Amino acid sequence: MNSDQVAAYITAYEDIEAVQRCLSGIEKQSLAINNVMIIDNSAKFPVKMSALKTNLAVTLKAFPENLGVAGALRIALAWAFEQKYNFLWVFDQDSVPDQDCLEILLKSYHTFHRESYPLSIIAPVAWDRYTQSVITPANFHQDQFLGYQPPSYVDCYECDAPITSGSLISLTAAQSVFSESPMATLFIDGVDLEYGMTLKTKGYHNLIIPQAKLAHCFGNPVIIQWWGKKKQIYQYSSLRHYYICRNYTYLVLRYSQGKYRLSALRRRLSYLLKTSIVICLFDPKDKIKKVKACWQGTFEGLIRRM
Structure with a gap:
C-alpha cells in the first residue's frame, strides 16, 4: 500500500471556504496525499493560491467559463494519467473525509481487487450533513436509477454508481474507458451514474466501504x-x-x-x-x-x- 501513488482532486465553484474545508480534510489524512489538483469553475469568486492555507502540493487550474463537473473531471483524470498516479481521489468542494478515510479505502482496494474481480471505484459511505442520513449510491433497475439500501452498513457492498465525491478511482480502469466516459456534455447531473455504469459494462466493479466515512452537503x-x-x-x-x-x-x-x-x-x-x-x-x-x-x-x- 505504501507504493500507491494517490492524487486528490477538488471541483471548485464560487465557495472558497468550502474548498478550504475540503482541502483541510485531505491534509489531515492518516496516509499522505502526493498532490491535489483543484479545478476552479468560478467566475465571480475564483480560488487564489495565496488564500489557501495548506502544506499540500496544490495544482490549480481556472476555468471561469465553467466546465461543469464532467468536463472538469476529464481534465483531472488526464492530468493524473500524465503524472503516472495509480489513483485519483475525487471530491466536490462541499465534502470532508474522515481522517482515516483514504487509508481504509486503499486497504479495502488491495483486499478485494484481483484479476477475476477488478475494481474501478471504491468509495466511502457519504453522510448528508443537513439531514444526518446516508446518501445512497445508485443501482439501475429495469427503467430507473434507485438508491441502494444495503442489508447492513457493516459489510462492504457493490453498486452500479457511487456518488462522485469521495470516490477513489483506479486510474487503470479509468484509462480503459476514457475515450467515452465520463461524458463532458452531461455537465453537472448524472455524471456519477453514467461513469459507474460505463465502468461496470466493461467488467469492473464498484464497492462501497462502510468503515470509510465522508461528510457531504447534498443541498439545502x-x-x-x-x-x-x-x-x-x-x-x-x-x-x-x-x-x-x-x-x-x-x-x-x-x-x-x-x-x-x-x-x-x-x-x-x-x-x-x-x-x-x-x-x-x-x-x-x-x-x-x-x-x-x-x-x-x-x-x-x-x-x-x-
Whole structure:
C-alpha cells in the first residue's frame, strides 16, 4: 500500500471556504496525499493560491467559463494519467473525509481487487450533513436509477454508481474507458451514474466501504406539505432543472431495454409534470423560467440532443 501513488482532486465553484474545508480534510489524512489538483469553475469568486492555507502540493487550474463537473473531471483524470498516479481521489468542494478515510479505502482496494474481480471505484459511505442520513449510491433497475439500501452498513457492498465525491478511482480502469466516459456534455447531473455504469459494462466493479466515512452537503432541503404529508424537496436554478431533466431522461432511455424503455419514458414524463407543479406551488421565484427549463431538458434528453 505504501507504493500507491494517490492524487486528490477538488471541483471548485464560487465557495472558497468550502474548498478550504475540503482541502483541510485531505491534509489531515492518516496516509499522505502526493498532490491535489483543484479545478476552479468560478467566475465571480475564483480560488487564489495565496488564500489557501495548506502544506499540500496544490495544482490549480481556472476555468471561469465553467466546465461543469464532467468536463472538469476529464481534465483531472488526464492530468493524473500524465503524472503516472495509480489513483485519483475525487471530491466536490462541499465534502470532508474522515481522517482515516483514504487509508481504509486503499486497504479495502488491495483486499478485494484481483484479476477475476477488478475494481474501478471504491468509495466511502457519504453522510448528508443537513439531514444526518446516508446518501445512497445508485443501482439501475429495469427503467430507473434507485438508491441502494444495503442489508447492513457493516459489510462492504457493490453498486452500479457511487456518488462522485469521495470516490477513489483506479486510474487503470479509468484509462480503459476514457475515450467515452465520463461524458463532458452531461455537465453537472448524472455524471456519477453514467461513469459507474460505463465502468461496470466493461467488467469492473464498484464497492462501497462502510468503515470509510465522508461528510457531504447534498443541498439545502425544503420541507413542504404535499397532500397532507410532509415532503422534502430541493429548490434548484433553472439551469440545474434543465440538466436534471435532460440528463436523467437521456440516461434511463439509454440503459433501459425492450418494454422498459416505454415505462422509463412514462416515469420521466411523470417526473416532469410533478416537478412543474411543485415549482408552480412552492418555488419563490422564476417559476415560468424553471418550468420551461424542465420541459426543454426532458425534450432534449428524449431526442438525445446532448
